[in-house]
Amino acid sequence: MIVAEQKGLDEIKNSLGDAKRVLIVGCGTCVTVCFSGGAKEAAVLGSSLRMSTQIDGQGKDVSEATVQRQCEWEYLDTIRDRVEKADIVLSLGCGVGVQALAEHYPDAVVVPGLNTTFIGLPVEQGVWAERCAACGSCMLGSTGGICPIARCAKQLLNGPCGGSSHGKCEVSVETDCAWQLIYDKLKAQDRLHLLMEIAPPKDWRTGRDGGPRKIVREDLRLPKTSEAPSES
């Protein structure tokens, strides 16, 4: 899932400026599961903003709406009336949700309420950790299902650096050395021979270095009007 953290109340209030009618838009998918931007978090933030702005004399009119997914046009259509009536839209979606709202409603002023942080998972209740860097060229098959791109600070492809100590990364003693994890896992599975193969330099064009990415699936696209079967 996409993991995000809510911004501080002061930063959010500053981003709202003088806008009077504020619509907080929560998202019912990733940020609901990581407790940063779902219906409940939108309600708490709405309540906090109403009280805070009442105390400092601004008295904003704050309401909330949560859609199933902010990153799909169809769901955003369900709140059109409310978006159009608002002076400003405070998105509690990830960065995709914020941009989807801004793109779908060109006249709306949209500001983010979250800091989108990483693609990860909850390793325990209340603790999330990064697991994927969306590099566009997955190599998990040769590393025992442990990603050196997302979990090694240096994104090394052929074993640990000299900073690995007692299984921990030199960046933080709380961070496991990804290559120690990979070695332990492959050893336990008796697949250490995989490490004998030298991974060539990674082609980073499949990642962010290649610019904004896009996937086109012709088999899933809807036919263009000219190609649609005519009614007889």
Add this chain to the structure above:
Amino acid sequence: MTAEATQIAGGEAPAINIIAFCCHYCAYAAADLAGSLRIQYPQSVKVVKLPCTGKLDVQLILDAFEHGADGVMVAGCMEGDCHFQQGNFNAKRRVTHTQGLLRQIGIEPERVKMFNMSSAMARRWADAVTVMDETVRQLGPSPLRRHRFKTAHPQGETP
């Protein structure tokens, strides 16, 4: 009590609203027992029964303040005695989290507090309400109520 709080109350002790979220298995029964035993405690408290303080949600506390509460007390079982194992510990963490939120909002975090007691501790219930009542009276009406008063009486006249 602050001079402003006295002014809001028209020169008399202000009517303080304290919402007590009480666990069905302990504090609610303790409050009931306090009544049966005719133990006196401040009338500022309004009891809301929860099946367990583990049901407590941050939004419940914020709603209370937004709708006029000056203080919120959360009363659960003694630590280690929760009917649902860990409900009171969950509530304790949520109360701490809410105190941080209130600070950001501009409301004194001391206005929300967690208490622990068993169903037999009628005296402790009365003492807890008294402590909370005194704390909130020291702080005066919540900043939200003070603001509403100022808006309604811009010249500073008493209501």
